[in-house]
Amino acid sequence: MAVSLRRMTTRLVNLVIDAARPDALAGFWAALLGWHVAVEEAGEVDVRAPESDGWDLDLVFVPVPEPKEVKNRIHLDLASTTRAHQAELVTRALELGGRRVDVGQGDVPWVVLADPEGNEFCVLEPRERYADTGAVASILVDAHDPELLAGFWARLTGRSIQAREGDALVGLRAPSGRGPWLELLRNDDVKQVKNRVHLDIAPPADAGHAAAVAEVIAAGAAPADRDGPALPWRVLTDPEGNEFCVLTPR
Numbered sequence: 708m709a710v711s712l713r714r715m716t717t718r719l720v721n722l723v724i725d726a727a728r729p730d731a732l733a734g735f736w737a738a739l740l741g742w743h744v745a746v747e748e749a750g751e752v753d754v755r756a757p758e759s760d761g762w763d764l765d766l767v768f769v770p771v772p773e774p775k776e777v778k779n780r781i782h783l784d785l786a787s788t789t790r791a792h793q794a795e796l797v798t799r800a801l802e803l804g805g806r807r808v809d810v811g812q813g814d815v816p817w818v819v820l821a822d823p824e825g826n827e828f829c830v831l832e833p834r835e836r837y838a839d840t841g842a843v844a845s846i847l848v849d850a851h852d853p854e855l856l857a858g859f860w861a862r863l864t865g866r867s868i869q870a871r872e873g874d875a876l877v878g879l880r881a882p883s884g885r886g887p888w889l890e891l892l893r894n895d896d897v898k899q900v901k902n903r904v905h906l907d908i909a910p911p912a913d914a915g916h917a918a919a920v921a922e923v924i925a926a927g928a929a930p931a932d933r934d935g936p937a938l939p940w941r942v943l944t945d946p947e948g949n950e951f952c953v954l955t956p957r
Contacts, residue, residue: 715862715863715865715910715919715922715923715926716910716911716914716919717863717864717865717908717909717910717919717922717923717953718864718865718908718909718911719763719764719864719889719906719907719908720764720765720907720908720909720954720957721753721764721765721766721767721906721907721954722764722765722766722767722781722783722846722904722905722906722907723767723768723769723904723905723906723907723952724766724767724768724769724826724903724904725769725770725771725773725903725904726768726769726770726771726824727770727771727772727774727824728770728824729751729752729768729769729770730747730752730768731823732752732768732822732823732824733747733752733753733754733766733768735803735804735805735822735823736754736766736768736822737754738799738803739785739796739799739800739803739805740754740756740785740842740843741757741842742754742755742756742757742760742766742842743755743757745765746765750769750770751767751768751769752767752768753765753766753767753768754766754767754768756841756842759841760841760842760886761839761840761841761883761885761886762841762842762843762886762887763881763883763886764886767907771903773901775824775825775826775903776899776900777899777900778810778827778896779826779827779902779903779904780848780849780894780896780898780902780904780949781846781847781848781849781902781904781905781906781949782826782827782828782829782846782847782904783828783829783843783845783846783847783887784817784828784829784830784831784837784843784844784845784846784847784890785828785829785830785831785842785843785844786831786834786837786838786840786841786842786843786844787830787831787832787833788833788838789833790832790833792833793818793830793831793832793833796830797818797820797830800820800822800830801820803823804822804823805820805821805822805823806820806821807819807820807821808820808821808827810827816831816832817829817830817831817832818830826903826904829847831844836870836878836888837888839884839885840885840886840887840888841885841886841887843886843887844887844888845878845887845888845889845890846887846888846889846890846906847890847892848860848889848890848891848892848949849892849893849894849896850891850892850893850894850947851893851894851895851947852947853874853875853876853877853891853892853893854874854877854891855946856877856891856945856946856947857877857879857891859926859927859928859945859946860879860889860891860945861879862926863908863923863926864879864881864889864908865881865882866879866880866881866882866889867879867880867882869888870888870890874893875892875893876890876891876892876893877890877891878890878891879891898947898948898949901950902949902950905949905950905951905952906951906952907940907951907952907953907954908923908951908952908953908954909953909954909955909956909957910953910956910957911956911957912956912957913956914956915956916941916953916955916956919953919956920941920943920953923943923953924943927945927946928943928944928945928946928951929943929944930942930943931943931944931950939954939955940952940953940954940955941953
């Protein structure tokens with residue numbers, strides 16, 4: 708049953724991935740998902756889904772000098788329609804430069820892979836919940852307290868709680884009922900370094916940026932700007948220390 712929480716006017720706009728070679732990594736994901744490169748600049752490369760997919764975010768790849776050190780706390784799950792389709796996605800990923808990885812998953816019906824820069828993702832077996840999500844079934848966020856973190860992100864994104872699996876997972880769905888789920892998955896690992904994958908949110912075009920940032924902080928976020936608030940956006944952390952950005956109104 709859906710649970711409605713009082714929301715703000717901010718919404719999800721990007722999933723950002725740190726990369727040593729943003730252009731090459733963007734090419735991998737565009738080819739794997741069947742999407743296209745929409746923006747290609749020195750500071751970022753954006754991959755965008757076709758409107759029919761239902762995904763209304765950009766995948767944004769930005770250059771960073773630091774190498775990947777630990778398993779990501781945020782990853783993508785890809786949807787499949789049949790077992791044959793799942794196998795096709797795995798084969799395509801491997802041909803494009805991905806590889807199989809073991810993160811302790813054991814004998815499971817999904818396949819755990821990593822992209823060419825080591826970012827983990829899963830190719831799921833067919834599941835009814837993800838039948839209408841498009842290429843990406845969900846954005847998975849590791850959480851010590853999935854319920855608490857789900858409430859925070861529901862307020863920031865306007866998504867509502869539409870699924871629970873005991874105390875292990877809470878799933879948020881967009882009001883449109885389209886595109887990927889945002890899911891909070893119980894994981895007791897301790898966050899060690901800055902996340903290489905993070906979310907961007909933004910207020911609407913007619914809103915004030917400073918007011919939106921203040922509202923987000925009042926909801927439980929904390930400032931985490933490395934270069935101070937002089938940048939056009941603000942870097943914050945959620946209640947479990949995951950970095951995210953509040954972009955300018957749009």
